[in-house]
Amino acid sequence: MIPPSFEYLRPKTIPEAIAFLQQYGDDAKILSGGQSLIPMMKLRLARPGYLVDINRIAGLSHVKEEGGFLKIGGLTREAELEASPVVRAKYPIIIDTAHVIADPQVRNLATVGGNLAHGDPANDHPATMVALGAQVVAMGPKGERVIPIENFFLSLFSTALAHDEILTEIRVPIQPPRSGGAYFKLERKVGDFATAAVAVQLTLDGNGTCEKVGIGLTNVGPTPVKARKAEDLLRGKKLDASTIAQAAQLAADESEPSADLRGPVEYKRSLVKELTKRALTRASERANK
């Protein structure tokens, strides 16, 4: 399949890229890893007249802790994230997530920023970043703004990014002691989108009571689902089997899956329930380490 014709632009700086985005408006699309965009162009689901290739812009690819945040450059490849020593040591939920995104070849090109900016609820980072309470940094003609992840995903393939903004960084708050997280995904085969997946990040106090918790659900709604009722139930409680089971049921109730080739609604709901149990259990084990 040969994608439709387009003009190729390769800015060297962010202001140059923003100028192209302003000039060509909705007819321009940012080319980051291209691992979702190029397949969509082949299928004529996307037909941008201009591709703004941001891959040669310096300073968009980093993973570092700074100023209270783990900062992930928008252009950071999934493979780089997976290999990052600080992420491996301190953010197992992000390793869980990066590890099950597509396959090794795709992870060598696909970017973390693209995974979020694409606005696909089937992508894996959105739910994880919801669980972690991350922030998205967007650079536009008027400068930089910071968007809390809860306000970032508007609807299917639609995000809070304006057409002339570039996602430059993702900021994950550095987690307090006794924190743990996990991402559990069921996929039919390596490289498939999730039938459903669940991200959990939590913090326990000295007695094992849940102080803080975030739960994000993948591919069971038009946007990543934040399981607020399940989170509310867990806050202030010890994570015993019955509490975990109740929270898992609430998360399943909050999910809004559609029936498709991956299964009917009832199956996906019950999957959310089981994966939530597993993710809560693993996250609390990690928090207790």
Next chain:
Amino acid sequence: MAKKQTVRLKVNGREREADIEPRLLLVHFIRDRLGLTGTHVGCDTSNCGACTVVLDGKNVKSCTMFAVQADGAELLTVEGLIQNGQLHPLQDGFKQEHGLQCGFCTPGMLMSSYALLQRNPNPTEEEIRWGISGNLCRCTGYQNIVKAVQYAAGKVAQGAAK
């Protein structure tokens, strides 16, 4: 037609230059413009890995990348594995361990295995299976491919010890 772009890249150690349309996929550039047909088009939808090449040391799917993006890069295709008329240990391994039947997936398997061994010269069986998890084979059941990669890792280690 969109404005043509000039790309320069090193392919299997040789400098190449071409004027191309931006929409030209890397796999078509390799096959149709450079005549290197060892890189296969399988699914053309980023699922099968038959088109895998090694770009600046990383295995990528050449059907899911534009050739213009490879400007300035170093590209290795299956044709570049052979050195001085000698099969690469991976190619030898696939031969010795019957790592192929129909052979369609083999170039992609070789390139993913090559990138894996560059990164991790002594992988465990699980790491090999994970390393080739983006490459589909419909014939072998993967068992002999894993053996072939183990054979190559052993040969490379022996060579290094000499």
